[in-house]
Amino acid sequence: MSSTTTMRRVGASKKDYGYSNARVRGMRSRLLKQSFLDGLMQAKDLGGIITSLMETEYAPDLEERLLHGHTAGQIDLALKDNMVRTFRTVLSLVNDESLAMLGALLGRWDLFNIKTVIRGRHMNLSAEEIVDSMIAVAQLTQIDLDELARQQNVKGVVDTLATWKLPFAVPLRAAMPEYIESGNLAVLELALDKYYMEWATKRLKGRGVNQQLAHRFLGTQIDTIDLLTCLRLLNADLGDQDALRFFLPGGMYVTEGLFGDLAGMSDVDEVYDRLKRTPYGRPLEDVAIKYIESGSVSVFERALEDYLMRRAFAAGRGDPLGVGIIISYLWMKSNEVTNLRIIVKGVSVDMPMERMREELIVV
Amino acid sequence: MITNKLAKMVFGSAFVTAMVVPAMALAQGSAPAAAPDYRATIGKAVAAAIAMSVSALSAGYAQAKIGSAGAGTLAERPEAATYIIVLQALPEIIVLLGFVIAFMINAA
Numbered sequence: 001m002s003s004t005t006t007m008r009r010v011g012a013s014k015k016d017y018g019y020s021n022a023r024v025r026g027m028r029s030r031l032l033k034q035s036f037l038d039g040l041m042q043a044k045d046l047g048g049i050i051t052s053l054m055e056t057e058y059a060p061d062l063e064e065r066l067l068h069g070h071t072a073g074q075i076d077l078a079l080k081d082n083m084v085r086t087f088r089t090v091l092s093l094v095n096d097e098s099l100a101m102l103g104a105l106l107g108r109w110d111l112f113n114i115k116t117v118i119r120g121r122h123m124n125l126s127a128e129e130i131v132d133s134m135i136a137v138a139q140l141t142q143i144d145l146d147e148l149a150r151q152q153n154v155k156g157v158v159d160t161l162a163t164w165k166l167p168f169a170v171p172l173r174a175a176m177p178e179y180i181e182s183g184n185l186a187v188l189e190l191a192l193d194k195y196y197m198e199w200a201t202k203r204l205k206g207r208g209v210n211q212q213l214a215h216r217f218l219g220t221q222i223d224t225i226d227l228l229t230c231l232r233l234l235n236a237d238l239g240d241q242d243a244l245r246f247f248l249p250g251g252m253y254v255t256e257g258l259f260g261d262l263a264g265m266s267d268v269d270e271v272y273d274r275l276k277r278t279p280y281g282r283p284l285e286d287v288a289i290k291y292i293e294s295g296s297v298s299v300f301e302r303a304l305e306d307y308l309m310r311r312a313f314a315a316g317r318g319d320p321l322g323v324g325i326i327i328s329y330l331w332m333k334s335n336e337v338t339n340l341r342i343i344v345k346g347v348s349v350d351m352p353m354e355r356m357r358e359e360l361i362v363v
Numbered sequence: 364m365i366t367n368k369l370a371k372m373v374f375g376s377a378f379v380t381a382m383v384v385p386a387m388a389l390a391q392g393s394a395p396a397a398a399p400d401y402r403a404t405i406g407k408a409v410a411a412a413i414a415m416s417v418s419a420l421s422a423g424y425a426q427a428k429i430g431s432a433g434a435g436t437l438a439e440r441p442e443a444a445t446y447i448i449v450l451q452a453l454p455e456i457i458v459l460l461g462f463v464i465a466f467m468i469n470a471a
Contacts, residue, residue, distance in 0.1 A: 018432035026439020093435075 017321040020093045024329045027086070028316075030057055031336055037360070040343050041353050046072060049347055053340075058082050072348035073132075076341055080135055083337040087137040090330060098323040101214040104203040105327065106138040108221070111196045113140055114168055115189055117148045117157050122185050137334075139166075154179070154188070171195035193248055197222050201250040210323040213315060217327060219252035220311050224304040226254040227280055230262035231271065231300050253278040283307040302361075309335055309362045335361055411465035418461020425454035 036052070043049045050070065053062055058078060065078035087106070094102065113134045120130035130149040136142040144164070151157045158176055161169035175191035178184075197218075204215040229246045243263035247256055254262075258274070265271055268291065275281040287303040309331060316328025339360045346356040433447040 016431060018428050019435040022432040022435025023439055026436055029440070 015097050016095055017098070017323070017325075020090075020095060020098070021321060021325045023093050024090060024326050027090070028325075028329050028332065031332055032056060032340075037339060037343065040340070041346070041356050043347055046070060046075065046344070046348055049344060050075065057086075058340075061085065072344050075344045077132075079337050079340050079344070083135060083333060084137050084142070086333050087330060090326060094326060097208075097210065098326055101204060101210065101323055102326065102330070103139065104200040105214060105218060106330070107196055107200055109135060109138040110140050110168065111192060113138075113145055114148070114157075114161070114172075115192060117145070117151075118154055118172075118188055119185065120149065121151060121154045121157055167199055168192060168195065190246065193225070197248045197250045209319065213318070213322065213324050214327065216252060217311060217315060219250060220308060222248050223251040223254045223280065224308050226251055226259055227262070227275075227284075228297070228301055228304060230254075230259060230265075231268075231297050233263045234265065234268060234271070234297075253280070280304070280307065306362050313362070407468055407471070411468045414461050414465040414468060415458075418457050418464075422454040422457040422461075425457070426451060429454065 036056075040049055040052055043052065047070070050062065050066065053059070053075075061078040061081040062075065065074045065081065068074055091099065091102065113136065116133050117130055120133070127146070127149040131146055134145050134149075136145050140148075148157050148160055151160055155176065158169060158172040162173060171191040171194065172188060175187050178187045200218055201215070201222075204211055204218055206212070206215075226248055229248075233243055233246070244256060244260055246263075247259045249256070262271055262274060265274070268288075272281065272285050272288065275284060283303045283306065284300060287299045291297075291299045312331035313328055315324035316332075318324045342359045343356060345351075346359070429450050433451055436443050437447055
């Protein structure tokens, strides 16, 4: 299995952020502006989008992919290629300290990819369909993901991960007997989530300013996942299952006690009240009317996603010689690619501009 | 935070150079007449050496940091070359100040 640590790294010594942060700030200056995205949304067809994107950083990736056809799918793949290339470039620049921290934070992409493979194998999807849904920006490369997607079943995926001695194989092997017995995929996903959060929290422990920043950011991510679980459990019938089974440790504000309280509530107003003293109270209350209108928990999911993205952007406003700049850029880039993918999909199906704008994340 | 540390180091060393070193030299210079001449000469030489070396080391440290960040900026934005060269040259002033102080000590 290939690994990012084997890449040639041009970044300076253990703790020098000068070079890497200057490069990253240069890259950040080339992120697309909101006016550009507005222009893209006004494009009449995919041709207009391609013409606009050919004047940006995405040109080399588009040129390569468009050889296979001028379709929304190919543009989507080109956008993903660009994101992978950018993430790999940044990881090749950073110093040892930030590489370790980013490895822990970007592990969530590995987690996402492994979950995708397992879901795909569970549903008996084709390898191509699975591969198209993954983004190889962390430790697992595209070759690794292709290999995983080619496995015959879930057990094959877990065994391959164990052969590669990846940490994610540990929880999967432990939960495998229960999965085989029940056929319930949630067992594997929950085991993976818990393992990743504990693993990353452990790796981000430290007294340094940068470690604390990365740790806080991971804690915010865990909080948002826990809160979303609580909100989903509001109207769910758990039967004899304990809600605390779904709790992910390591959050900044959502402790096991608070999680237990929230999961036991029956009304969303009680949740607002309980969260009033945490930073999550305001963003959730802001979408209260939308929730009443739609009745869908996805409104809260979106609000929490936006909050997390704002925290990531804020991380870049602190120390100019710290890891915050890099974390902020990587999340901004991922946000930009997500927004572009939404616009490409929207334009290809003639989605109204207002609807597309609603779908975009923090622009 | 690291920038603050760097600024403190540079200005701290410049302050020490400016205040303490001439005082040392003066102390040496105002020694009793009975004291042998060579002691004052050595004292001046050491003080001048400290003034020069501390300021040079500080400037070197600052230039190393500016250089690495400047190289990163140039890799992404070559049009910023002029600004980077100016920023790279700025810490030379610290060495010049050290040189002037060393010169004044020797001349005292």
